[in-house]
Amino acid sequence: MADKKDINPIMKQVLELGPTLAFFLLYIRIKENTYTMGGIDYSGFIVATLLFVPILLAAMGALWFLTGKLSRMQIFTAFMVIFFGGLTAWFNDERFFKMKTTLVYGFFTVTLGIGLLQGRSYLAFVLNEMLPMENEGWMILTRRLCLAFAVLAVANEVVWRTMSTDLWVKIETFGFPLALMAFLMLQFSLLQRYLIDPDQES
Structure with a gap:
């Protein structure tokens, strides 16, 4: 490796x-x-x-x-x-490429949802080294992000099925990523109390 x-x-x-x-x-x-x-x-x-x-x-x-x-x-x-x-x-047929975004967000929704049903946070498994946080914080963030991905999947379906290709490209390039980034920044600010200080822990 x-x-x-x-x-x-x-x-x-x-x-x-x-x-x-x-x-x-x-x-x-x-x-x-x-x-x-x-x-x-x-x-x-x-x-x-x-x-x-x-x-x-x-x-x-x-x-x-x-x-x-x-x-x-x-x-x-x-x-x-x-x-x-x-x-x-x-x-x-351009519809296939437009559907890709729905399936990507849908995959993340299902993956995080399966973890939640098991009482686990797959986010913590992937990101815990980069962002140490208490398990309760990870579970809260996972539930919220699972819902956010579901909303984005539905939003993409609505956009590409009802709006022009030109508008879909702009929303796909800027709208969805910026919305997700803003959502994550808000969540990390709300979950500050669950973050683990490595110096304090040691």
């Missing part, structure tokens, strides 16, 4: 968030165009989706090379992008 390596935080953010931003910029640039390949016409959205896959894989490869590891979430997200990006191109 590769050793974990330190990486500049700014570079890490660029590699993690850059592919999604690149997809957005590509889509904005070519959304009005139609491309013919093998006698089949493809919209700018589908071409941007196809280009997004190698960009994401290149960023993940660079992240693995620089840090020595990839999280399970990153690997799962990459698999979903490749799988649904492939379906989008194969069937020439």
Whole structure:
């Protein structure tokens, strides 16, 4: 197993968030165009989706090379992008790529929910080393985040089924991530009393 390596935080953010931003910029640039390949016409959205896959894989490869590891979430997200990006191109149907977001959020909802039914927090299993917190705090955060992922899954279904592709791309790129980030920041501020101070504990 590769050793974990330190990486500049700014570079890490660029590699993690850059592919999604690149997809957005590509889509904005070519959304009005139609491309013919093998006698089949493809919209700018589908071409941007196809280009997004190698960009994401290149960023993940660079992240693995620089840090020595990839999280399970990153690997799962990459698999979903490749799988649904492939379906989008194969069937020439942008709905597959739009559904990917629902399934990703739905997967997290179900996974966290299974842990809760077992009286466990899978979040704590993944993040406890990075953010030491009492078990009660992890259970509270897991319940809230499980609900948040469920809301985002439903919201994505509503957005892509009732709104334009242009609006979906903007909400997918900026709206959902910012909403999730704001939610997490609020939760960590509310759960401060459950955080464990390593110095005090020692």
